[in-house]
């Protein structure tokens with residue numbers, strides 16, 4: 097091949113390659129641009145998620161347990177716990193009775209009586225009321241009234257037996273009752289939810305628990321254990337799930353399942369009032385899309401005295417509290433806190449915690465409480 101023929105061949109090959117590149121470029125350039133992501137009228141529902149689709153489903157319902165405990169009936173637990181209450185509070189009652197039984201009730205004695213009442217966290221105003229009542233009754237010349245009877249009656253009056261202490265655990269229109277449990281962390285909320293479930297199970301009620309204390313992962317596991325022991329389902333979310341979404345799912349589950357009562361445990365950290373109001377307000381709002389909240393129980397630790405009461409007051413300002421659970425009364429000699437709590441918050445003490453055992457929660461009764469105080 098001559099040099100000229102070789103040159104023509106090279107030019108031809110280069111020309112073919114150039115034409116191919118330009119045509120390819122033009123074809124790509126003309127390709128239609130993707131459509132903007134516009135609204136569509138047709139919503140395709142994805143197939144329901146299966147267990148294989150998600151490693152950690154947002155909400156879980158606990159599996160039924162292998163063995164189920166039978167909780168202690170309410171009646172016998174009251175008798176047993178009254179003895180424990182008397183053990184913790186007896187000193188206070190005995191001290192008062194000893195002072196009131198003196199031959200002469202002089203001013204020093206009345207002052208000592210006042211001190212005993214104040215030391216038991218009864219509060220200033222109720223203390224004055226009790227002392228005034230006793231002074232009037234025991235001043236009578238001739239046949240003075242029995243000191244024990246007078247003290248018992250004055251204390252019962254101050255604890256107020258006329259308050260409605262029934263727990264609203266039933267709903268209306270075929271819906272479950274919903275109990276929301278709130279309070280400062282560490283007061284015993286999760287424990288109380290577990291114990292309350294046992295009281296209801298002992299009364300043959302069907303219960304669902306909602307573990308909306310997603311702030312503390314251990315609280316969710318703790319509640320699941322309480323539920324498992326008595327065959328109660330616990331609806332729980334993954335760690336740090338929105339508490340309101342867990343509460344919603346728990347109540348929905350309870351409604352769909354036709355249970356009698358749903359109890360919701362909350363975290364309710366007390367960082368500031370606005371944050372607390374947002375969190376508990378939202379929990380309550382979303383629950384009420386399913387069923388009305390029938391009872392809001394505020395848990396207060398009796399051993400924290402007046403300080404605990406100040407913190408509790410913030411909760412009562414952000415949610416409409418309907419009853420108080422006073423825990424750890426077994427570890428405090430200051431039973432007078434019952435009266436301070438009721439006066440401060442204007443709601444009755446409905447339940448008292450008297451130990452760490454599973455059945456150590458009892459309905460509160462004014463007369464039985466005072467009898468235990470007097471030993």
Ligand SMILES: Nc1nc2c(ncn2[C@@H]2O[C@H](COP(=O)(O)OP(=O)(O)OP(=O)(O)O)[C@@H](O)[C@H]2O)c(=O)[nH]1
Pocket residue numbers: 279280281282283284285286287288309312315363423424425426427448449450451452456
């Ligand atoms: N002695 C006694 N201990 C109690 C009583 N109620 C609860 N406790 C104990 O108090 C501790 C705290 O209880 P929790 O139920 O974990 O408290 P909580 O309010 O849920 O705490 P957070 O989840 O941190 O908000 C636990 O060790 C309970 O066993 C009671 O009536 N008596």
